[in-house]
Amino acid sequence: MEHPVRKSLLMWLCLSPLMLVILFPFAVMVSTAVKPRLEVLSYPPHWLPSEIRLQNFADMWEATRLGPAVLNSVLVSIAATILCLLVAIPAAYASARMEFTGKRLFRQFLLVTQMLSPIVLVLGIFRLMARMGLVDQLPALVLAYVAFNLAFSVWMLQAYFQTIPKELEEAAKLDGASALQRLQRIFLPLALPAIGITAVFVFIYCWNEFVLAMTLLRSPENNTLTFQTFSLVGGRYQVEWDHVMAATLVASGPVAVIFALLQRSLVSGLTVGAVK
Amino acid sequence: MASSSSSAGKASEVGARRGKTRAGTQANGRIGSVSAPYLLILPAILFAFWIIGYPIYDMANMSVHAVNRFGKTTAFNDFANYQRLFSHQLFLGCLIRTLVWTVFVVGGTVILSVPIALVLNEKFYGRTLARIIIMLPWAVSLTMTGIVWRWSLNGQFGMVNATLSSFGLQDTPVEWLATAGTAFPILIAIGILVSIPFTVTVILGGLSSLQADIFEAAKIDGASGWQRFRYLTLPLIRPFLNIVLVLNFIYVFNSFPLIWVMTQGDPANSTDILVTWLYKLAFRYGELGIASALSIVMFLILLALTITYAALAMRHERREI
Numbered sequence: 001m002e003h004p005v006r007k008s009l010l011m012w013l014c015l016s017p018l019m020l021v022i023l024f025p026f027a028v029m030v031s032t033a034v035k036p037r038l039e040v041l042s043y044p045p046h047w048l049p050s051e052i053r054l055q056n057f058a059d060m061w062e063a064t065r066l067g068p069a070v071l072n073s074v075l076v077s078i079a080a081t082i083l084c085l086l087v088a089i090p091a092a093y094a095s096a097r098m099e100f101t102g103k104r105l106f107r108q109f110l111l112v113t114q115m116l117s118p119i120v121l122v123l124g125i126f127r128l129m130a131r132m133g134l135v136d137q138l139p140a141l142v143l144a145y146v147a148f149n150l151a152f153s154v155w156m157l158q159a160y161f162q163t164i165p166k167e168l169e170e171a172a173k174l175d176g177a178s179a180l181q182r183l184q185r186i187f188l189p190l191a192l193p194a195i196g197i198t199a200v201f202v203f204i205y206c207w208n209e210f211v212l213a214m215t216l217l218r219s220p221e222n223n224t225l226t227f228q229t230f231s232l233v234g235g236r237y238q239v240e241w242d243h244v245m246a247a248t249l250v251a252s253g254p255v256a257v258i259f260a261l262l263q264r265s266l267v268s269g270l271t272v273g274a275v276k
Numbered sequence: 277m278a279s280s281s282s283s284a285g286k287a288s289e290v291g292a293r294r295g296k297t298r299a300g301t302q303a304n305g306r307i308g309s310v311s312a313p314y315l316l317i318l319p320a321i322l323f324a325f326w327i328i329g330y331p332i333y334d335m336a337n338m339s340v341h342a343v344n345r346f347g348k349t350t351a352f353n354d355f356a357n358y359q360r361l362f363s364h365q366l367f368l369g370c371l372i373r374t375l376v377w378t379v380f381v382v383g384g385t386v387i388l389s390v391p392i393a394l395v396l397n398e399k400f401y402g403r404t405l406a407r408i409i410i411m412l413p414w415a416v417s418l419t420m421t422g423i424v425w426r427w428s429l430n431g432q433f434g435m436v437n438a439t440l441s442s443f444g445l446q447d448t449p450v451e452w453l454a455t456a457g458t459a460f461p462i463l464i465a466i467g468i469l470v471s472i473p474f475t476v477t478v479i480l481g482g483l484s485s486l487q488a489d490i491f492e493a494a495k496i497d498g499a500s501g502w503q504r505f506r507y508l509t510l511p512l513i514r515p516f517l518n519i520v521l522v523l524n525f526i527y528v529f530n531s532f533p534l535i536w537v538m539t540q541g542d543p544a545n546s547t548d549i550l551v552t553w554l555y556k557l558a559f560r561y562g563e564l565g566i567a568s569a570l571s572i573v574m575f576l577i578l579l580a581l582t583i584t585y586a587a588l589a590m591r592h593e594r595r596e597i
Contacts, residue, residue: 045435098313108586128330
C-alpha cells in the first residue's frame with residue numbers, strides 16, 4: 001500500500017493548479033474590497049493593502065444602495081422557491097407514485113422545458129410580462145423563475161420520491177389511515193430532506209439569475225442584488241472597484257458558505273436527480 | 277427506470293380493466309384515482325405553457341410576420357425575417373464563434389473533469405476540503421464571476437498582470453479583454469472553469485457506482501493503471517460522460533452572463549456569440565423580427581439536442597435494468 005501522507009501530498013499537488021485558479025478571484029475580491037481607494041488605482045497593484053479598511057463595506061452599502069437590492073433578492077428568491085415547490089411537489093408525487101396515460105409525455109415535456117434557458121425566450125417573456133403589465137414588477141421575476149425551475153424541481157423530487165418505499169404508505173393504508181393522513185404523517189416527513197435540497201437549488205438559481213432581472217426590471221429601486229451589482233460596472237465611465245468587489249463579496253459570500261456547508265447532501269442529491 | 281415503471285403501469289391498467297368488469301364499486305373507486313394524477317400535474321403544466329409555451333408561440337408568430345420596433349406584427353412576410361437573419365453580416369461570425377465557444381468549453385471541461393474526478397474519488401487527507409473548493413465556482417453566480425475576472429484582467433490595475441509579471445512571466449501589461457486575440461480565449465478558459473463543478477459532480481457519481489472487485493481482479497491479472505482506466509473505467513462511466521456532454525453542450529450554448537458582463541461581445545463583435553447578439557438585436561437595435569427568428573432557430577437547435585439527450589438517457593436507463 002502507498003503511504004497515505006505521501007499519497008495525499010501527491011493528490012493535492014495534482015489539484016493545486018486548479019485550486020489556484022478557483023481561489024484567485026476570491027483573493028482578488030477580498031484584497032480589493034478592503035484596500036483604501038488610492039491603492040485600488042495605484043500602479044503596479046499589490047495584493048496586500050497598507051491597512052485593512054472595513055469601512056469600505058459601510059461606504060459601499062450606502063453609496064451603492066445595496067440594502068434594498070438585498071431585500072429584493074431575498075423576497076423574490078423566497079417567494080419563487082415556495083411557489084415552485086407548491087407546484088412541483090404534487091406533480092412530482094404524481095409522476096413518482098401514480099400511473100397515468102401520458103406520463104412519459106409529461107416527463108418529456110419537462111425535459112424540453114428544462115433545456116430552455118431564459119436567454120432564448122427573453123424577448124417573448126418580456127412581451128408576455130409587458131402584456132400583463134408586470135414589467136418592472138418583482139412578481140414578474142417570481143413567475144418567470146418558477147417556470148424555469150419547475151422541470152428541474154419535479155425531476156429532482158420525483159427521483160427522490162421513488163426512493164421512499166411505497167410499503168410504508170401501504171401499511172398505513174391497511175391500518176386505516178386516509179390518503180391525506182398518509183401524506184401528512186408518512187410521506188411528507190420522509191420527503192422533507194429532498195424538498196429542502198431542491199429548495200436550496202431553486203433559491204440559489206433565483207439569487208444568482210441575471211438575464212431576466214436585467215430585462216424585466218427598470219427602476220433602480222426594484223433591482224435585485226445580481227443586477228444592482230452589475231449596474232455598478234456596466235456602462236459606467238468610472239467604476240469604483242473597491243465598492244464593486246465589496247458588493248460581490250456580500251452577494252456571493254453567503255451563498256458560497258451555504259453551498260460549502262451543504263455540499264455533501266447537495267451533490268449526492270443532484271446525482272440522484274441528474275442521472276436517474 | 278422509466279421503461280420498468282411504465283411496463284408496471286401497463287400491467288396495473290390491465291388488472292384494473294379486468295377488475296372493472298368484475299365489480300362496479302371498484303370501477304367507481306377508479307374514477308377518482310384516474311383524474312387525481314392529472315389534477316396534481318395540472319398546475320405545473322399550466323405554468324409551463326403560460327410562461328414558456330406562450331413566449332415560444334409569440335416569437336414564432338413574430339418571426340414570420342413583419343414587425344415594427346414596438347412589436348406590432350402586420351402582414352405575413354414569407355420568412356423574410358429568416359432571410360434577413362441568415363444573410364446578416366454578423367450571423368455567420370456569431371454562429372462560428374458559438375460553435376467554437378461551445379466545443380472548446382465543453383471539450384475542455386470534460387477533458388479536465390475526468391482526471392479531477394478520478395483524483396477526488398481517491399481517499400486522501402483533506403479530500404472534503406478539496407471537494408468543497410472545487411465545487412465553489414458553482415455557488416457563485418456567473419455575473420459575479422464575470423465581474424471579478426473583468427477587474428482581475430484589467431490591463432492597468434488587474435491582479436492577473438501583476439501576478440504574471442511578479443513571477444517574471446510577462447514584460448509588459450496586457451489589455452486582456454480589450455484585445456481581440458486574447459479576449460475570446462480568456463472567456464473560453466473561464467467558461468471551462470465554471471463548468472467543471474457540475475461535470476465533476478456527475479462523473480464522481482458515476483465513479484462511485486463502480487464496483488471495486490472488478491478493478492482488483494484486473495489488477496491481479498496484471499492490467500496496468502492506464503489499461504484499467506482505458507478498458508474498465510472509461511467504458512463503465514460512459515453513460516455519465518454522454519449525459520454530461522449533452523447537458524454541458526446545452527448550458528454552454530445558452531451561456532450569456534459571463535460574456536455579457538466581461539466584454540458585451542466587444543471588441544468589435546469579436547466575442548459575440550448567438551445569445552449575446554440575440555440580446556442586442558432584441559433590446560438594443562429593436563430588430564424584433566430578426567431577433568425572434570434567431571430565437572426560434574436556437575430553440576430548434578436546443579430541441580434537437582434535447583432529443584439526443586433523451587435518447588442517451590433512455591439508453592442509459594435500459595442498460596441499468
